[in-house]
Amino acid sequence: MTELNQIDLRALQAGDKRTWDAFVGASAPLINAVVRRSLVSYRLSEEDVLDAAQDVYVRLCANGFRLLKTYDAERASLSTWLAVVSRSAAIDHARRRRQATQPLDEVPEARLAVEDRYVEKLKIPAGLLTERQILILKCLYDEERDVAEIAKLLNIDAQTVRSTHHKALVRLRAHFQVDDT
Known part of the structure; x- marks a missing residue:
């Protein structure tokens, strides 16, 4: 299996299929871990987590690999940069998936589980x-x-x-x- 730091970024940006496959194989554990960790508090399904990880790859190759071309090896390692991109994509995905809310005034009291016996006057x-x-x-x-x-x-x-x-x-x-x- 190819290491992430062994990926030829020029060949990747040029759209070489073998390089892309090697890149996905090398980066998937990192991207999946970052996405999963970023989405823990959102309590999304496993399918949503996998979709968010897929969004990272879509972002990287969209518009002729525009985002991938912004990577600067002098500023950060590829794994660090991918972690930042992955976290951002995961949070964006969760925001798009956020459930529609209902105003509290429209929720029936029975669903709120509020009982008078627990309300104590100060x-x-x-x-x-x-x-x-x-x-x-x-x-x-x-x-x-x-x-x-x-x-x-x-x-x-x-x-x-x-x-x-x-x-x-x-x-x-x-x-x-x-x-x-």
Whole structure:
């Protein structure tokens, strides 16, 4: 079996079939490993992983080996360069394959597996938050109003709503902070 560093890149770029076959044989383990590692978090099927690896070869030979001709041996080894190209092609493939999502508001509650018995109300000590902070938190979280709606309701600027919300969260985080030591 031919080593990757023994491939005649000029013959490869010229389209020599034997050189291409040797190149595929020598580069396949590297390309497959990089693609597989790059796609682990996407949880794609084995078929998708193989398709993504095939995409690497398609990229390399497309447009008269245009991408392959950009390889510069002075900047990186062929295996390093192929790893970068493989990772990029794999991520592009995964993005194209990404499942269509559905807005959360359109998902039936039964599918969300949210049960009221697991929802625990936060007990906020008296005096920790101002009346305005409590009101804004209730509007945002209990009534599920948006910032613009709350601003209009309270006759204040939307930035004031965001700022008050932020200050309330800072106070709550400081109060309920658990000591890690």
